[in-house]
Amino acid sequence: MTEEAARRAGLGYAWYLFRRNRLTLAGSAVVVLLVLVALAAPWLAPYPGDATADVHPERALLPPSREHLFGTDELGRDLFTRVLFGSRISLTVGVIAIGLALLIGVPIGLAAGFFGGTVDEVLMRVCDVFMSFPPLLLSVAICAMLGPSLTNVMISIGVAWWPWYSRLIRSQALSVRERGFVEAARAAGVKPWVVIWRHILPNTMAPVVVQASMDFGSVILTAASLGFLGMGAQPPTPEWGLLVSIGRTFFLDQWWYVTFPGLAIFMAVLAFNLVGDGIREISDPRTREA
Amino acid sequence: MRAYIVRRLLLGVVVLFGVTLVTFFIARVIPSDPAARWVGGHPTAEQIARARVELGLDKPLHIQYLRYMGDLLRGNWGTSIRTHHPVLADIRAFLPASLELILSGILIAAVLGVPLGILSATRKDALPDHGARLVSIGAVSIPTFWLAMLLQLLFFGYLGLLPLGGRVDTVVRLTYPLQRITGSYLVDSLLTGNWPVFTNALTHMVLPALTMAAYPLGLITRMTRSSLLEVMGEEYIVVPRAYGIPRSVVYYRYALKNALGPTITVLGLTFAYSLAETFLVESVFNWPGLGQYASQSILSADYPAIMGVTLVVACTYVIVNLVVDLILAWLDPRIRLEG
Numbered sequence: 001m002t003e004e005a006a007r008r009a010g011l012g013y014a015w016y017l018f019r020r021n022r023l024t025l026a027g028s029a030v031v032v033l034l035v036l037v038a039l040a041a042p043w044l045a046p047y048p049g050d051a052t053a054d055v056h057p058e059r060a061l062l063p064p065s066r067e068h069l070f071g072t073d074e075l076g077r078d079l080f081t082r083v084l085f086g087s088r089i090s091l092t093v094g095v096i097a098i099g100l101a102l103l104i105g106v107p108i109g110l111a112a113g114f115f116g117g118t119v120d121e122v123l124m125r126v127c128d129v130f131m132s133f134p135p136l137l138l139s140v141a142i143c144a145m146l147g148p149s150l151t152n153v154m155i156s157i158g159v160a161w162w163p164w165y166s167r168l169i170r171s172q173a174l175s176v177r178e179r180g181f182v183e184a185a186r187a188a189g190v191k192p193w194v195v196i197w198r199h200i201l202p203n204t205m206a207p208v209v210v211q212a213s214m215d216f217g218s219v220i221l222t223a224a225s226l227g228f229l230g231m232g233a234q235p236p237t238p239e240w241g242l243l244v245s246i247g248r249t250f251f252l253d254q255w256w257y258v259t260f261p262g263l264a265i266f267m268a269v270l271a272f273n274l275v276g277d278g279i280r281e282i283s284d285p286r287t288r289e290a
Numbered sequence: 291m292r293a294y295i296v297r298r299l300l301l302g303v304v305v306l307f308g309v310t311l312v313t314f315f316i317a318r319v320i321p322s323d324p325a326a327r328w329v330g331g332h333p334t335a336e337q338i339a340r341a342r343v344e345l346g347l348d349k350p351l352h353i354q355y356l357r358y359m360g361d362l363l364r365g366n367w368g369t370s371i372r373t374h375h376p377v378l379a380d381i382r383a384f385l386p387a388s389l390e391l392i393l394s395g396i397l398i399a400a401v402l403g404v405p406l407g408i409l410s411a412t413r414k415d416a417l418p419d420h421g422a423r424l425v426s427i428g429a430v431s432i433p434t435f436w437l438a439m440l441l442q443l444l445f446f447g448y449l450g451l452l453p454l455g456g457r458v459d460t461v462v463r464l465t466y467p468l469q470r471i472t473g474s475y476l477v478d479s480l481l482t483g484n485w486p487v488f489t490n491a492l493t494h495m496v497l498p499a500l501t502m503a504a505y506p507l508g509l510i511t512r513m514t515r516s517s518l519l520e521v522m523g524e525e526y527i528v529v530p531r532a533y534g535i536p537r538s539v540v541y542y543r544y545a546l547k548n549a550l551g552p553t554i555t556v557l558g559l560t561f562a563y564s565l566a567e568t569f570l571v572e573s574v575f576n577w578p579g580l581g582q583y584a585s586q587s588i589l590s591a592d593y594p595a596i597m598g599v600t601l602v603v604a605c606t607y608v609i610v611n612l613v614v615d616l617i618l619a620w621l622d623p624r625i626r627l628e629g
Contacts, residue, residue: 022420023420023423023424023427125304125305125308126308128301128305128308129305129308129309129311129312130312132305132308132309132604132607132608132611133309133312133600133603133604133607134562134563134565134566134603134607135566136563136566136567136569137565137566137569137600137603137604138312138600140566140569140584140588140596140600141313141316141596141597141600142316142320144588144591144593144596145316145317145320145321145327145593146320146321217431218430221431221433224433225433225434225435225569225570228433228435228570229569229570229585229588230588230589231588241433244433244435244436244439245435248439248574251439251442251443252442252443252446252447255443255447258436258439259440259443262433262435262436262439262440263436265433265436266431266432266433266436269431269432269433270427270428270431270432273427273430273431274427277423277427
């Protein structure tokens with residue numbers, strides 16, 4: 001078997017394991033749906049103007065009906081529309097926050113793994129320190145100091161998340177460093193940073209990409225939690241956490257106000273976590289074969 | 291063992307030191323005008339100038355940090371803008387209520403999660419396993435602030451069975467005054483035999499504790515499952531099974547004991563997570579703990595209080611981790627011999 005064929009068979013087997021698990025499959029379906037909804041929100045939403053600052057006092061706080069599937073809020077805006085548009089915010093925040101965490105974490109992990117010794121020791125202690133804060137707490141502290149805004153939510157989550165990627169990529173770099181092609185490149189006098197960029201980085205990315213996709217759910221949840229605490233998007237942005245937070249004033253009489261935005265958060269996070277868990281099961285032979 | 295403990299303690303001190311560096315940076319270096327933040331509200335130029343001297347912002351950074359550390363060690367954590375009390379005194383007053391809530395949540399999670407994890411591992415890929423997986427993933431995915439409101443809606447709004455929030459009804463508190471011993475209403479009322487307060491506090495505890503249990507429940511179930519599955523392939527499990535020793539004996543006597551290590555680690559981890567979760571849960575249940583203190587501080591831009599809570603939670607996390615590591619080393623000779 002050629003190397004290419006073997007790899008394809010491996011991927012095929014992974015796909016088979018992935019497909020076999022119905023929960024994982026259901027999760028992926030919801031993820032795909034979520035992305036489609038986010039892309040098509042302006043066309044899917046029945047009242048696109050309600051996504052922002054439209055006000056219709058005559059239809060405030062209406063219960064769910066055929067015209068308003070999720071009911072309306074205190075300003076008469078259609079909650080279904082607002083929840084649909086909220087998906088765009090959550091997905092964007094997730095992508096940018098994780099991108100930022102990778103941007104900080106990957107170079108640090110590479111440096112620690114490649115240079116080793118004191119550099120490694122110091123960088124890993126810095127990781128330990130950042131990992132001593134529960135991510136939500138560190139994000140809250142940073143957001144509090146920067147002031148409430150969606151941008152600051154992304155920055156604060158990125159800053160709270162990077163050490164996990166550093167740890168992971170360091171352990172990868174440690175093993176790749178010993179491989180023949182790295183040794184050959186260094187013996188040929190290639191500069192360290194070129195070795196890192198050309199030879200180490202491409203060979204360490206796979207597990208990091210997997211980990212990042214598994215973290216998507218937790219990042220969305222953290223962002224929504226920050227929104228709920230009032231540290232993220234500000235009204236009239238239809239951010240899911242913020243919607244639940246505002247709905248709190250009304251929830252005992254207007255149950256739909258917090259129920260649907262919260263359900264959206266739950267479904268999105270659950271879907272990403274189901275997919276992540278499926279990937280974990282596949283990539284860990286110990287739980288697969290036992 | 292002693293060498294391991296010493297090394298672990300030293301590492302803990304280094305990390306604690308690093309934690310203060312991070313909080314120092316967040317509090318004093320990130321904001322464009324930390325002095326104005328520290329005073330709060332709409333400060334006058336004079337107030338800002340005074341705060342700048344007080345915080346030592348006119349000095350170089352390393353001197354500022356040394357003063358910051360000195361203040362922390364002397365117990366001077368600043369004054370809350372909102373309550374006008376010293377931050378450390380506020381934290382001391384609010385922490386017991388949070389600890390009571392967190393420990394109850396973790397207790398519920400452990401009691402439900404370990405058996406669920408065992409069920410999941412022993413019936414792998416069967417219906418119970420799928421159910422348990424859905425529960426464990428669902429539990430870590432559900433927004434706790436939302437779960438809290440759903441429980442309130444159901445048990446208070448529709449069924450009228452449980453109170454909406456608070457630790458104890460005002461009437462009960464005034465009629466049967468509670469002597470403060472530990473700060474936990476449940477423990478204190480038990481110790482003093484104050485039954486009316488105990489039962490009332492218990493009904494107030496149910497919903498917040500259930501909410502707090504969700505996240506740990508998910509982690510504990512998953513960890514018990516995966517570490518059990520890992521142990522299942524070991525010879526000391528396969529051999530007794532081959533000899534015909536009953537499943538239940540093998541699983542509970544041999545497998546579980548060896549699989550519990552990671553679960554204990556997760557318990558330590560969930561403790562820190564729960565501390566941060568209280569920010570979300572306590573404000574919904576109007577639970578007068580550290581989390582409600584923090585979330586109110588956030589709303590009123592009370593920076594000294596926010597940074598104080600951050601520091602306490604991070605330090606607690608480091609210390610809990612240290613304790614967990616020491617317990618594990620004590621339970622499992624392999625760890626301490628390796629190190």
